[in-house]
Amino acid sequence: MPHSPVSEEKLVGFPARCLSLRQKLRVSKPELAHWLGVGRSYVTVLEKGRQAPSRPVFQLIEKLEAAANLKQLAMHMPQPDTTSSPPEMAGLPPAAIEALDRLVQPEPAPAPAPAVKPAEKPVIREKNTFALRVAALREKMGVTRPKLAQRLGVSRQYVTKIENGAHASLPVIKLIEKLEAEIQNESAAATAVATEHQPVSAASTPPQPAAAPAPAVAHTPAFSMPAAPAPVTPRIxxxxxxxxxxxxxxxSPAQAAFAAAEHFAFSVSDPDAFAMRLAGDAMLPQHHDGELAILYPNSLPHTGNRVVARLSDSLGGDVLFRVYSTADHGHSIVLSSLNPLYPPVTLSPEEIAWIYPVSSTVRQMMQ
Incomplete structure (x- = not known):
């Protein structure tokens, strides 16, 4: 005999009641469907309100709601121990009764949150020995970073980076070593003068020989870049x-006087300046065959300067007239041509015997 349908008044808000019951019992749709003796899809359509429940299902859901309400009430009111089940729970599946019993069990204590490790301080890279040497040299000279940068022929930012631990190019290392040697020589000379003028008395003990300065770390770059000399008044x-x-x-520049086939009078400020007669078309259209390039051996080349460089013997010892620049943070030297037919040449410092900037060029207009 079929069951009579549930009245519409009782079905008002039933989908929400069905969903609320399942959430209150903390069960899944398949579990609730198993208790009700229906399929999982049947629970889905009930919660979405697409179908009205049969009377047995509706009655069983009402019984579950009543039992759940009683269990929740027991959580707040002390109840006497009893082994008998309340009438509302009669006829419920055992699994449903176990789920209702879980309602009065204390919630498991949440796992302690993992201790938050204090934020690690950033690792500060220790300054290398060369950075400390540059800072000590600047203090001994009593100059600022811009002044030292001017002596080295670099920018102030470059000196700051070196003192903060950045690697320096080989020419700059050589200049720093020469400045250190000058400071040591000046200090030794001052000590000698002071000793010479010190009054000698019978009670005074003979001066002890000064300890030899610790030898600096030897660097042997492929080419030698001298320290920037003090400004010299231009002279003919x-x-x-x-x-x-x-x-x-x-x-070396000192050999230029012995290898020259001719001489040229010109106003220069470098005491070792010499001239070279250019040949080739690598710097066309700005520079031509027969043009004279005035070279300053005691100056550092900068990006964009015209330079004359002699390659090492391992590369054939060729002499190139090119435009100077650097790459790889100053660890490589790039020699570029003005003539697009000649590609740039990238070299390491070890592949260059010497490189001198060109202060000016002179073109002979008449033979």
Whole structure:
């Protein structure tokens, strides 16, 4: 005999009641469907209000609601121990009764939150020995970073980076070593003068020999870059003029006077300046064959300068007239041509025997 349908008045808000009951019991749709003796999809359509429940299902849900309400009430009111089940729980599946019993069990204590480790302080990179040497040298010289940068031919930011631990290029390392040697020599000379003028008495003990200064760490770059000299007033000098083949045999600026086939009078401020007669088309259209380049051996090249560089013997010892720049944070030297037919050449400092900036060029208009 079929069951009579549930009246519409009782079904008002039933989908929400069904969903609330399942959430209150903390069970899934398949579990509730198993208790009600229906399929999982049947519970889904009930909660969405797409179908009215049958009378047995409706009655069983009402019984579950009543039992759940009693269990929740027991959580707040002390109840005498009893082994008998309340009448509202009669006829419920055992699994449903176990779920209702869980309502009065104390909630498990939440797991303690993992201790938050204090934020680690950033690791501060220790300054290398060379950075400390540069800072000590600047203090001994009594100059600021811009002044030291001017002596080195670099920017103030470059000096700051070196003192903060950045790597320096080989020419700058060589300049720093020469400045350190100058400071040591000045200090030794001052000590010698003070000792010489010190009054000698019978009670005084003979001066002890000064301890030899600790040898600096040896650096042997492929080419030598001298320290920037003090500014010299320009003067007219008779410069030795070298050809490119003669420049290939040039080991130092001092040899230019002996290798010159001609001389040229010009106003210069570098005491070791010499001239070289250019050849080739690598710097066309701005520079031509026969043009004279005035080289300053005691100056540092900067990005954009015209330079003359002699390559190491391992690369054939060629002499190049190019535009100077650097790459790889100053660890590589790039020699570029003005003529697009010649690609840039990237070299390491070890592959260059010497490199001198060109202060000016002179073009001979008439033979």
């Amino acid at each position: 000098a008779l410069l030795p003029v070298l050809t490119i083949p003669a420049a290939r045999e040039l080991a």
